Amino acid sequence: MAVSKSDSSRHDEFVSLYVRYEPAVFSFVLGMVRNTADAEDVVQRASMTMWRCFDQYQPGTNFRNWAFQIAKNMALNHLTKVKRDRHVFGEKLVALLAEQTEERSEHLDARRRALDLCVEKLPEADHQMVAACYAKGATIRSFAEKTGETANKIYKRMNRVRGMLQKCIERQLGLEDKVLG
Amino acid sequence: MRDEELQDWIDKSLNETATDEESRALEERLLKDEKARDLYLNAVNLHASLRRRFSAEEEPSQTSAILDFPKANRRKLIIGSAIAASLVLIAGITSKVFKSPPPAVIAQVVGAYGKTGNAILSGDPITPGRFEVSRGLVRLDFRNGARVTVEGPAEIDVRNDMHMVLHRGVVTATIPEAAIGFVVDTAAAHVVDLGTSFGVSVSAEGVTEVCVFEGEVEVSNQTAAKPRLLREGQAVQASEVSKSIDSVAFETSQFENAWPVNAGVLQTTGSMRFVSPGPNFHPGNYEDNEHIVVFPEKRGFLSRESVRVDMMDPGEYAKTRYKEKPVLPTGSRLTSYLLQLDAYPEGKNPNRRRSVRGQITFAKPIAGVITVDRLLKESEVVFGIPNVSYPSARTIEPRPEGDQRPGFDSLILAADRRTLFIELQENPGHLDQVRVLVEAE
Numbered sequence: 001m002a003v004s005k006s007d008s009s010r011h012d013e014f015v016s017l018y019v020r021y022e023p024a025v026f027s028f029v030l031g032m033v034r035n036t037a038d039a040e041d042v043v044q045r046a047s048m049t050m051w052r053c054f055d056q057y058q059p060g061t062n063f064r065n066w067a068f069q070i071a072k073n074m075a076l077n078h079l080t081k082v083k084r085d086r087h088v089f090g091e092k093l094v095a096l097l098a099e100q101t102e103e104r105s106e107h108l109d110a111r112r113r114a115l116d117l118c119v120e121k122l123p124e125a126d127h128q129m130v131a132a133c134y135a136k137g138a139t140i141r142s143f144a145e146k147t148g149e150t151a152n153k154i155y156k157r158m159n160r161v162r163g164m165l166q167k168c169i170e171r172q173l174g175l176e177d178k179v180l181g
Numbered sequence: 182m183r184d185e186e187l188q189d190w191i192d193k194s195l196n197e198t199a200t201d202e203e204s205r206a207l208e209e210r211l212l213k214d215e216k217a218r219d220l221y222l223n224a225v226n227l228h229a230s231l232r233r234r235f236s237a238e239e240e241p242s243q244t245s246a247i248l249d250f251p252k253a254n255r256r257k258l259i260i261g262s263a264i265a266a267s268l269v270l271i272a273g274i275t276s277k278v279f280k281s282p283p284p285a286v287i288a289q290v291v292g293a294y295g296k297t298g299n300a301i302l303s304g305d306p307i308t309p310g311r312f313e314v315s316r317g318l319v320r321l322d323f324r325n326g327a328r329v330t331v332e333g334p335a336e337i338d339v340r341n342d343m344h345m346v347l348h349r350g351v352v353t354a355t356i357p358e359a360a361i362g363f364v365v366d367t368a369a370a371h372v373v374d375l376g377t378s379f380g381v382s383v384s385a386e387g388v389t390e391v392c393v394f395e396g397e398v399e400v401s402n403q404t405a406a407k408p409r410l411l412r413e414g415q416a417v418q419a420s421e422v423s424k425s426i427d428s429v430a431f432e433t434s435q436f437e438n439a440w441p442v443n444a445g446v447l448q449t450t451g452s453m454r455f456v457s458p459g460p461n462f463h464p465g466n467y468e469d470n471e472h473i474v475v476f477p478e479k480r481g482f483l484s485r486e487s488v489r490v491d492m493m494d495p496g497e498y499a500k501t502r503y504k505e506k507p508v509l510p511t512g513s514r515l516t517s518y519l520l521q522l523d524a525y526p527e528g529k530n531p532n533r534r535r536s537v538r539g540q541i542t543f544a545k546p547i548a549g550v551i552t553v554d555r556l557l558k559e560s561e562v563v564f565g566i567p568n569v570s571y572p573s574a575r576t577i578e579p580r581p582e583g584d585q586r587p588g589f590d591s592l593i594l595a596a597d598r599r600t601l602f603i604e605l606q607e608n609p610g611h612l613d614q615v616r617v618l619v620e621a622e
Contacts, residue, residue: 031229089211162228
């Protein structure tokens, strides 16, 4: 069966939109789901639904909001499933977070771009730790085991480094004064 | 000012070390404090970005290959392995959509030719786009199990495995549960299946007719405010001119060529007539002096009882003793058809005797043929349609060996095992029935 031109260009269109907005979608989902592995899973399933339903997406409209909508439903389904085992955010907070993420999406994009510069400015040891803890499949706990440090110590170091990165981002975006003042 | 308590909850949430109590406290705080939500979203955004950034070390060359990006775009697609993983999955779907199975294949062909006079061949895939049948019958089996028979002259568009457009011609559709929601569009109507079998036709004048044999369908058009729900035995008509959907008499004759193909019968010739199911669908309602009438019974039924039949090998049927009758192995899936000649006294010579002849060819091999009353009754328990009262005396009268007189019934199973030749003597007021069990598709 031949690939018709319109189908294949539709596919290219989807891939280019998806690749562009995937980081935003992942962050959106992670904020609701709060577990990295689960969030990856939800995003993956959402991406398949997006592709299946791509003919319902109106070109020229906001792909991010369309994708958020699908991802939010998937995340809620997931939370319903796991809420017996642990406390999860309720629907009300999820709705608030979704709304606020949509409103602030441009700002969050800007913060992501600024982060790239800030990561490069990290002291070598911190950079190494961040790279190791955030590598694919790695966790702070697994990094702690490997280095022989206590997990608790690494958690504290990581909290501090993330704080430094936030400050750097705000400096980059010229937000520092506002934040401090 | 830094809010140490909130920051602590957020850090623990990101590190996935928060207790349920801490998690609840965080939720409570976020619910009532918009600034706290900002802080939380910024933290998550950073956390997610770091994950994407550092889980993206390897070059996703494999993904690029699978997705077959145009070369010019490749540089832009230095993407994280997590995104890559998603895209590989999508590529899986994509390859299903674009490369491997087409939405439907041509499963059966009965004397069918395409637009240019080319013979249409069974086994060929149907790709999305225009498909024309100038004459004959073509059965399309969709990937999801939907089965659609098209009778030429017809023009259809297969959009995907849940959606086709009928521009003109006749189609009959059998939709299994997996394909509920299957759509047939015409210029005048939008037909949505709700688990059923139905026929749709579009005449040369552009009039759409929808006839429901079993189950329910929903019919709508652009002007009618509410979709019409059609149940079995109901039919409607719609045209672009009238703009309304009008009830019409349930009349299945226009589907009588296509419907048998849906039901596993390739062809009937001579005085053989296949009945589309509908309301009051039972043999007693079909007195007919001209035709041997064919009723589909249970379909694809797995029999756990052993079924005794009168004949299973090619040749002509002759009377045998009960103990000599072959028994079909249990555990095979079979589809049952009842063939009937039920003549009624008519005209100047109500008791005239003449014969009715016909031939029926099934899509699959015949497993067994049943004709004596006792075996018809036994097999009815298994294959009969529930709530139908079947008659008692109805056996056919084959020619005894050596008898030269005219006027006996004849039943021949052809060597292909799919075709049955039947000649029945019409005897007004008397009933002949034969049950044919065919291997299920």
